[in-house]
Amino acid sequence: MNTESLSGTFLLIAFILYTLSFIVFGIAVTGKKWSSRDPERHLKRWGRGGLVLTIVGFASQLGYFFTRWYAAGHIPVSNMFEFLTFLSMMIALAFVIVYAIYRVAVLGMFAMPVCVIILAYALVFPPDIQPLIPALQSYWLKIHVTTAAFSEAFFAVGFAAGLMYLLRVVNFKGTSKADRRERRGVEVVIFVVFTVVAFVVTSFVFKGIGYEAKFKQEITKIDQNGKENVTTSTVDYVLPPIVKPYNSTVETMKPFLGMEEPLFTSPSWMNGINAGRKLNTFLWSLIAGLILYGLVRLILRKQVGAAIQPAMNGMDPEDLDEISYRAIAIGFPLFTLGALIFAMIWAHEAWGRFWGWDPKEVWALITWLYYTAYLHFRLSRGWQGRKSAWMAVIGFVVVMFTNVGVNLIIAGLHSYAGV
Incomplete structure (x- = not known):
């Protein structure tokens, strides 16, 4: 088996393990109800099982990452297939970090599907190893892309926790206009x-x-x-x-x-x-x-949200709100470094200017301004709970459009990433 085939095998194993971890986390949360002996022990035991599968899956994907790097001769983050696989790996790592802090098994039932979906979406793109175009032949490729992806992984965890909060607090039986509007919003996200x-x-x-x-x-x-x-x-x-x-x-x-x-x-x-x-x-x-x-x-x-909501029973909404905020608070300075500062330094080296209003640059700035507003409203205006959760959910949609939509739809200097 050559190195490229070995990297593909590692990636397939990671995909399977991530999927299994999501299933195990689901059993941990939903099975707590029919575990008559000790529901909390059931939750912890299966939660640890899901965490172990996630860590082993991450290790397998790390094996994919380094074997593909060896086969390609450059860090594998240069096109949509490689970037999205790397982003999914960073989401798994960000989830493990947040889980180690808060020990909330139900987070795995929402964060791991995000990881699995992004990895599956990556497999839609051609997986062939391609030579680096001249614009990417720089050590800044390693610094800029990896830091930006790691920051966006924490935004993904913030999105998962924000969606969990909404599923926990939205009144799916209410008849008021506000209740109906929130239900429609959650269903649109789903x-x-x-x-x-x-x-x-x-x-x-x-x-x-x-x-x-x-x-x-x-x-x-x-x-x-x-x-x-x-x-x-x-x-x-x-x-x-x-x-x-x-x-x-x-x-x-x-x-x-x-x-x-x-x-x-x-x-x-x-x-x-x-x-x-x-x-x-x-x-x-x-x-x-x-x-x-x-x-x-x-x-x-x-409604799908109404069917999922019972799994949220027993979760403290304030804990979910705190997890979402903390994940975004970790990701924001990393995004500032990776997606803005490092990107501008690289742009100056590659094109002789720090800023050129390229579509990808503009949307990176929009993303940064959005999360700046999130933190501003959270810290100075007291936007917690529902408002904060909705901003966390919408923010990750902005992130994914910046990463995928801009590369595939809008022509610009970063269009090579859509190949």
Whole structure:
């Protein structure tokens, strides 16, 4: 077995162990009710089991990280696959650190799924080892990306604890306008999580069956002399094309459920060769998320949040609020160093300027300002409880858009990370 294959094996083992740890933490929390002898002992015993699985999974992923580093010849954080796998590893580490402080087993039931989902999402991207482009051939790659990812891992734990707080305190039986609004907000967050899970599963299914479609697209550009230049490019789809690229023709397309050609054409104002494919991916994510969420609602016959809430009984909301705040308080200075200060120093070395209003830079600044506002409102305005929890939940959505959405959707100097 070569080093690259060995790293893949380590990663698969880590994925399995993280999934098992989530299941064990779930048994620790839900099984406490039917453990008639000593519920607290049951919770501690299974909680320790979940922690051990998490630590062993982290060790396995660490093995993946260093073997891939050896095989690639550079630190494996240079594209979406590598960055997201590293982020998932840092989330596992951040969870272990927070768990060691607070010893709250129920946190594993929410933090570990975040770790598993991000790792599964990473596997959607091509795992091939790629050479570093010149802009990334710097020791600042190690410092900037690893510090930023470690900080965002604590934001992920803060998100998990914030969501737990909301599930604990929201009144799912209330009839007031405020209660209904909070219930809808929680369900929207859960639906977004379901959408990501459904997209990952859908992508694996179509990859497994070898589905593919290709479109030939003609792009017309007018140069400075007014002359038209027509270039032809090929766009590859791995999901059945509901939407085809604008001004394109089908080159190859496997029929799917009787659909032998795309249903729609992407709008002309959607610029970029991959605009149609991105719109198609968004539609598939939405459809798969609606199906998964609908099936779960049909099985539960109630809102998903209402079904999860009983697992929160016995948890002190103030403890959950404190965990969320402390995790974000740890992550914020690390994010300031890694995503702003170290990034600006590297930008000056690479491009001769500290700041250039690149989309990734702008969204990193937005993320920093958001969490600055979170800490300001928390410390000076007394925003605790619900307000703090909602900010923690929304903040991690901003983080993930900065990491994933900007790289994949908005063209800029950091677009190479979306490869």
